[in-house]
Amino acid sequence: MTANLFIISAASGAGKTSLVHALLQQDPAVRLSVSHTTRAPRPGEQEGVHYHFVNVTTFQRMQEEGDFIESAHVHGNRYGTSRSAVEAQLAAGFDVILEIDWQGAAQVRKLLPQAVSIFVLPPSLEELARRLNDRGQDSADVIAIRLAAAREEMRHVTEFDYVTINDSFAVALEDIQAIVRAQRLRSQAQLKQHAALIGTLV
Amino acid sequence: MTANLFIISAASGAGKTSLVHALLQQDPAVRLSVSHTTRAPRPGEQEGVHYHFVNVTTFQRMQEEGDFIESAHVHGNRYGTSRSAVEAQLAAGFDVILEIDWQGAAQVRKLLPQAVSIFVLPPSLEELARRLNDRGQDSADVIAIRLAAAREEMRHVTEFDYVTINDSFAVALEDIQAIVRAQRLRSQAQLKQHAALIGTLV
Numbered sequence: 001m002t003a004n005l006f007i008i009s010a011a012s013g014a015g016k017t018s019l020v021h022a023l024l025q026q027d028p029a030v031r032l033s034v035s036h037t038t039r040a041p042r043p044g045e046q047e048g049v050h051y052h053f054v055n056v057t058t059f060q061r062m063q064e065e066g067d068f069i070e071s072a073h074v075h076g077n078r079y080g081t082s083r084s085a086v087e088a089q090l091a092a093g094f095d096v097i098l099e100i101d102w103q104g105a106a107q108v109r110k111l112l113p114q115a116v117s118i119f120v121l122p123p124s125l126e127e128l129a130r131r132l133n134d135r136g137q138d139s140a141d142v143i144a145i146r147l148a149a150a151r152e153e154m155r156h157v158t159e160f161d162y163v164t165i166n167d168s169f170a171v172a173l174e175d176i177q178a179i180v181r182a183q184r185l186r187s188q189a190q191l192k193q194h195a196a197l198i199g200t201l202v
Numbered sequence: 203m204t205a206n207l208f209i210i211s212a213a214s215g216a217g218k219t220s221l222v223h224a225l226l227q228q229d230p231a232v233r234l235s236v237s238h239t240t241r242a243p244r245p246g247e248q249e250g251v252h253y254h255f256v257n258v259t260t261f262q263r264m265q266e267e268g269d270f271i272e273s274a275h276v277h278g279n280r281y282g283t284s285r286s287a288v289e290a291q292l293a294a295g296f297d298v299i300l301e302i303d304w305q306g307a308a309q310v311r312k313l314l315p316q317a318v319s320i321f322v323l324p325p326s327l328e329e330l331a332r333r334l335n336d337r338g339q340d341s342a343d344v345i346a347i348r349l350a351a352a353r354e355e356m357r358h359v360t361e362f363d364y365v366t367i368n369d370s371f372a373v374a375l376e377d378i379q380a381i382v383r384a385q386r387l388r389s390q391a392q393l394k395q396h397a398a399l400i401g402t403l404v
Binding site: 011119121122123124125128151154155157158160161162163164174175177178179181182183185186187190191194198200201202 | 213321323324325326327330353356357359360362363364365366367376377379380381383384385387388389392393396399400402403404
């Protein structure tokens with residue numbers, strides 16, 4: 001298998017989701033991992049696209065069978081990344097992106113140490129606060145709670161392989177594309193990918 | 203120090219020198235390491251640009267003092283890469299490229315394991331033979347000797363961190379640029395580079 005597994009994490013407001021969306025649009029060899037969740041679909045959410053929607057019994061069975069490489073319990077709902085789903089995407093030759101938080105990243109790193117992790121930082125605390133308050137409809141208390149959660153997430157930046165600063169969206173996207181491209185050029189991947197050529201050369 | 207040390211190796215005829223030249227032209231933060239040699243300057247070669255030209259006594263003194271991170275004896279002349287010269291370039295903030303063969307690469311890897319090594323492969327043996335015979339003025343024997351040396355060099359491709367195949371020059375150049383860019387995004391480098399920002403964020 002020569003496909004790569006990438007973890008992308010960030011403080012809420014750093015622009016991670018938009019960056020991942022742009023990467024997926026520009027690189028057909030990259031696929032987003034689709035998580036399993038026990039929460040109900042929201043309007044417009046599609047099974048297998050936004051999430052795999054499962055009931056609690058199914059989720060627990062998958063968990064007992066050790067199928068989740070990371071999982072979390074948030075506001076009474078469960079979320080998890082299925083190892084078999086990720087491995088099926090990798091086996092089909094797609095690079096897979098996990099868009100998860102630092103706790104999920106830590107779980108995946110333990111089980112799949114070959115995963116390459118990228119952390120997206122905002123250009124400043126002021127800009128982050130501005131983005132977290134973009135709609136201007138939330139109370140100062142709500143903004144403060146979001147900012148505290150963002151800072152807690154960013155405290156784990158040192159655990160990641162790569163760091164990009166999303167000041168210019170275009171530059172941060174190019175950063176992530178360079179990391180993905182470089183990973184494909186790793187000799188282990190290239191020697192498999194081009195085994196026939198290399199066999200004739202040496 | 204956040205600057206990076208890159209090793210670029212290839213079989214003669216793979217296009218390494220042209221790729222490095224193009225990289226240097228397009229990226230002012232990258233500098234080529236200038237080797238020391240005991241051979242006489244050829245017409246047009248400048249001290250400190252193409253080589254540091256030194257006599258055998260100086261070369262031997264540097265070698266005894268352990269200043270060479272790699273050295274070789276070729277056709278009666280000595281060549282070496284000075285650790286202090288490389289470290290001065292890195293300390294000035296430049297990424298440094300060593301354009302050396304697999305034996306030099308192996309020596310550098312031992313002394314400076316943080317060095318990132320890239321191997322450039324030709325797209326086929328036929329194309330390599332064509333490039334080695336580009337001038338069409340050499341005998342079949344001479345070509346055969348060059349091709350055998352190239353194959354011996356390529357046998358060491360597995361020792362390198364990254365591999366690019368120089369089929370399209372533009373694509374291979376972009377490959378190397380992606381590897382350089384990704385290396386600059388390594389969290390260890392980024393955390394130093396952006397220490398002030400990160401201090402305010404977390």
